[in-house]
Amino acid sequence: MRTIDWVDGAIELVDQTLLPDKCVTLRIETVGELVDAIRRLAVRGAPALGVAGALGVLLADGEPAQVAEQIAALRAARPTAVNLAWGVDQAAAQLPRGREAVLAAALRVRDDDLAACRAMGERGADLLEGDRLRIMTVCNTGGLAAVERGTALGVVQTLHERGRLAEVLALETRPLLQGARLTTWELARMGAPHRLIADSAGPYLLAKGGVDAVLIGADRIAANGDTANKIGSYALALGAERAGVPFIVVAPETTIDPGTPSGDQIDIEDRGADEIVTIRGVRLAPEGTQALNPAFDVTPHDLITAIVTDKRVIRP
Template sequence: MTRSIAWQDGVIEAVDQCALPHEFRLLRLRTVDEVIDAIQRLAIRGAPAIGVAGALAVAQSARAHTRDAVCDELAVRAEAQRIADARPTAVNLSWAVRRVLGVLGGGPDAVLAEALQILVEDEERNRSAAGHAADLVLRLCGRKPLRLLTHCNTGRLATVAWGTALGAIRVLAEAGQVDEVLFGETRPLLQGARLTAWELAEAGIPHRMLVDSAGPAALAAGMVDCVLVGADRVCANGDVANKIGTYSLALAASRARVPFVVVAPESTLDTSLASGADIVIEERAASEVTGYGGLAVAPAGTGAFNPAFDVTPAELVTAVVTESGLFHPQETLGELAS
């Protein structure tokens, strides 16, 4: 399986990201409830990936609620809302659900065709965005073995294939332009330690892991030429929501005068929101922080502030790169595109 998500005879097949790195296995999801559960427990994660999974889940719903060629659209729309609400911060999920609902009047075959089109487009768009981002990094940093820093997981596991920020790193590595990739472990669920490390090893790219709080220290020490991250939502003013810990890297990159580049498909852009202040930030269970793998690491009754994402202000972002090139409202970034 070269793609992280696929459709097989009414079943959604997806790489189980909770099992990695110790086991590579596929989930076979047959119902909307199973898809929602996989998204909420992060067995399927990454903004583009959950968007595709959500679209395919609506296709499953449309099939399940069609009898004698008549589709119960109210039932499908109700399930679609549950899918869209599974993770509120990543706009790709609600975007994909809305897109397939737009053809619901054509019946379940039309919904499935649209969902499969989103799946195909995701790989194409991410490859294009990764290529544009790699070109920008070379313009900003020069052609040399680059020392790159990334956060969370933005590779083929977080998308249908190839990846966004990690996809750009793969492009640079294939061109012989990467010396080393540093990446945060990504507390509390360790997407960096479990998934990014697995993908970098798979691709044969030199890498070292940092505890999340060491990223700013690496930037201050001059160990990084460019920071590359993904996004779960980009607002009209260029504010970026991404995995918790991104904001501190952006602050440190700004202080160190290191480019901070966001790579994401256009489905991540949400121009309906004026700024990051309007983004709903998902907060997850305290147990993810107070324990891990079933083992308690904090005293019983310890509370936790556990936001899954933070917001990086636009002024700290060098560029947001999509499949179409640069997106950013700041006039200074127009110079980068020339």
């Protein structure tokens, strides 16, 4: 199953807000519809956002000024993930050459992601030593976060296919439960053994032993190796460092942003109070409760054992 693709002149993507209850494919025909889908996380994950950005340029229409305005809105739909703006730029650079050139560039971004995810899975599995590995992960980094297979969960899938996976411990990933809703759904579909844990249980279970590696994805990797990923990743890095467990970031080369010197310069998106004080439409906190809701945190490079990309292994 592909998370996102170009089909008969429009973008088709899986609406991830409805999983695991329903698997619904949306047909996106305007930039406004795509921006809405990105902002409400119907499509999410750095590689998938890169593909969405590239394909989205094909939906821009009108006079040149209108096209530029639509592309700017798409580029800024989510600020932390560098792949979105990168994907938009790859396709938009071909606008002077005509629609066919834009389409070719966008499809190249899609196809490169397919190849990159397979390469990351192979390289990450080769890096990890031992058989019957127990892996801990946060958020969702599988095919739903890319086009197919994914990043960190792509490594898990490769380990499973090689018969080297004992179990995955997936953090639930508050506040939107991408681990509970999406990662467990993907692990079940691939037949991989797994258990769900509370976010706050991750560092404790690392300290107790029995976890062989922590694998996470990334939304932006700064030039020095500092990595922005789903909130909760930094706590796992601290726990892994204390326990002596490898902490590995898996992301395509396109997620490395040489224009951002360190994590201090990464713009961290705050998604507002509603996601904290409610859960799937049910209010948890009293009316009027204020909240902080950073969607990402930054793990300093000195806590990262290795960064696995589709091209190389980096040891910060």
